[in-house]
Amino acid sequence: MRRLWIGLTYAVFTILLIIPLSRIAVGAFEHGLDGFATALLRPEALHALMMTGLIVIVVTFLNGLFGIMMALYLVRATWLSRKLKGVLNSIVDLPYAVSPVIGGLMIVLLLGPDSIIGGFFEGIGFKVVYAFPGMVIATLFVTFPLMVREVMPVLQEIGEDQEQAAATLGAYGWTTFAKVTWPSIRWAVVYGIVLTVARSLGEFGAVLVVSGNIMNHTQTATTLVYQDVENFNVAAANGVALVLAAFSVGLLLVMEWAKKRKGVH
Amino acid sequence: MHVEVRDLNKHFGSFHAVKNVSFEIEKGHLIGLLGPSGGGKTSILRMLAGLETPDSGEIRFHGKVVNDIPPQERGIGFVFQSYALFKHMTVFDNIAFGLKVKKATKAKIKDRVMELVELTGLSGFEHRYPHQLSGGQRQRVAFARALAPEPQLLLLDEPFAAIDAKIRQELRSWLRELIERVGITSIFVTHDQDEAIEVADEIMIISQGQVEQKGTPWDIYKEPRTPFVASFIGESTVVDKASELKGFESAAKHDVRALIRPEYIEIGSETDFPVLSATETGIVRHLHFRGSEWLVEVEVKGNKLITYRSLEKETLHPGQEVRVLVHRAYLFNDENSWIEENGLKVDPMPIMI
Structure with a gap:
């Protein structure tokens, strides 16, 4: 009986993870190394990978900055009432619960060309939806809880004592943050960054809705894979997917390393 | 430095944590804030x-x-109860923190830190991290770190609470000596009366957000001003009807209660007392061995009294009848409180020879 369960577990693991991954790898080289290279060197593929890269960089930076600030305010701010903090705390988790497609749709409805705010931005020549800013906002929406949820527990655990000790020793806000708070949370931040990068690399639904998936303009790597499959260009889709998968595996390794360092001070 | 506090109030939500507290502390004194947990000391x-x-x-x-x-x-x-050491910094960097923030020169920082390391007996541990130190050593680091920028007032929040009983004893006298040597005005918070009595020049008893009494440990022990202080300092028992006690019949009218410390009571056989009429009969109920003496529970007219007895004296047994003499009692009613000596202790009819 026990053997059966062990066997079943491995079977599920293989069917769900190993087989698709190998299928992608094999499929990518269906037309040999040359086929793989051509698929990746198509102008639309290069552009899509560049878009994904840009989104990852911008989103990781913004999410890092605001995620850390949000975590600090939710844990430390005395000027927020406990009730309000509780409400904010639950709202942070909203993107976990809401489907990314719906998140994207909300952005289109709020900032689309037909909306008031979107119309205003359009008027001053700044396109939000179906352009880069909208894609960043959509990805930010999806990744926002990741950093906050990594940093908050660490802040709660270290408590306020060390920061107050720094204050009685003459250190003001920035010095205290740089010398006392930051060294304690840095590995949680690294972990949060890894999660954010992984999530923004693979984000599909929200970006698809917001970007309009315009080739050579707002297409990202994931939406390109989707389009390649639609066009029965499976080998090319596998090629791009393999690049994304390789990045993810690399991130996983970094994640393991960060996780180990997180507990060490 | 000279510290003065006037009508201090603090609420946490609807909880009135500190109520109209006023006090003054003279330069160079070591003050203990003593009281039960949650009383507003911290x-x-x-x-x-x-x-x-x-x-x-x-x-x-x-x-x-x-x-x-x-x-x-x-x-x-400020020395925190948890020490709040910067755990990613070495002992040296912890102590140097306040000086670095104040932008002291490297040479000056090094001199000052080494001086404090020496003073706190941490030589050889400068490059260790807090998690590599024992509780007592961490406490010393916290202390050195607080002293490094040469503050004029040192505040210690339950400085010994997280340390084993044995090392706590050593650290207390060490701290007292060190503060005396540095000559800094210091205030420490504790819920341990032994600690306050042993370390402080002056004690402030704080309960429910109010200062109950301020004075030297001896004054507070000798003349407690409120029933709370009397019951908080020392182990004591309260007798609801003080007039039932022999020797206090006249002093204690009805509704007067008595608080009696173990050291106010003497027990022994009939021949042990010069004025036998001041004593009364009691029955030994329990004996507790306290390491250096016996703690005896004795019942007198339904009231349970507690006293100590030397190990050198004849050992008592539960159920045994003894004579009990109450030397003095701290009497109080709703309005007043005072110390009363046993009225029968002085022989009413001395025989002149």
Whole structure:
């Protein structure tokens, strides 16, 4: 009986993870190394990978900055009432619960060309939806809880004592943050960054809705894979997917390393 | 530094943590804030440090109001109950922190840190991290770190609470000596009366957000001003009807209660007392061995009294009948409280020979 369960577990693991991954790898080289290279060197593929890269960089930076600030305010701010903090705390988790497609749709409805705010931005020549800013906002929406949820527990655990000790020793806000708070949370931040990068690399639904998936303009790597499959260009889709998968595996390794360092001070 | 506090109040939500507290502390004194947990001691300390803002009242250092001065500028050192050492910094960097923030020169920082390392007996541990130190060593680091920027007031929140009983004893006398040597005005919070009595020049008893009494340990022991102080200092028993006690019939009218400390009571056989009429009969109920003496529970007219007995004297047994003499009692009713000596102790009809 026990053997059966062990066997079943491995079977599920293989069917769900190993087989698709190998299928992608094999499929990518269906037309040999040359086929793989051509698929990746198509102008639309290069552009899509560049878009994904840009989104990852911008989103990781913004999410890092605001995620850390949000975590600090939710844990430390005395000027927020406990009730309000509780409400904010639950709202942070909203993107976990809401489907990314719906998140994207909300952005289109709020900032689309037909909306008031979107119309205003359009008027001053700044396109939000179906352009880069909208894609960043959509990805930010999806990744926002990741950093906050990594940093908050660490802040709660270290408590306020060390920061107050720094204050009685003459250190003001920035010095205290740089010398006392930051060294304690840095590995949680690294972990949060890894999660954010992984999530923004693979984000599909929200970006698809917001970007309009315009080739050579707002297409990202994931939406390109989707389009390649639609066009029965499976080998090319596998090629791009393999690049994304390789990045993810690399991130996983970094994640393991960060996780180990997180507990060490 | 000279510290003065006037009508200090602090609420946490609907909880009135500190109520109209006023006191004054002279330069160079070592003060213990003593009282039960949750009595507002730590809140007072944190308001002095500027880590908590008072709802009303004034705090003055050297006669200058410091209410609006942030903790960074108050010139205080604070030792936290948890020590709050910077755990990613070595002992050296921990102690140097306050000096680095004040932009002291490298050479000066090194001199000062090494001086404190020497003073606190941490030589050889400069490059260790807090998690590599024992509780007592961490406490010393916290102490050295607070002293490094040469504060004028040192505040200690339950400095010995997290240390084993044995090392605590050593650290107490060490701390006392060190503070005396540095000559810094210090205030420490404790719920342990032995600690307060042993370490402090003066004690402030604080209960339910109010100062019950301020004075030297001896004064407070000798003349407790409120029933709370009397019952908090020393082990004692309360007798509801003081008039039932022999020798206190006239002093204690009805509704007067008595608080009796173990050392106010003497027990023995009939031949042990010069004035036998001042004693009464009691029955030994329990004996507890206290390491250096017996703690005896004796029942007199339904009241349970507690006293100590030397190990050198004849050992008593539960159920045994003994004579009990109450030398004095702390009497109180709803309005007043006073100390009363046993009225029968002086022989009413001395025989002249």
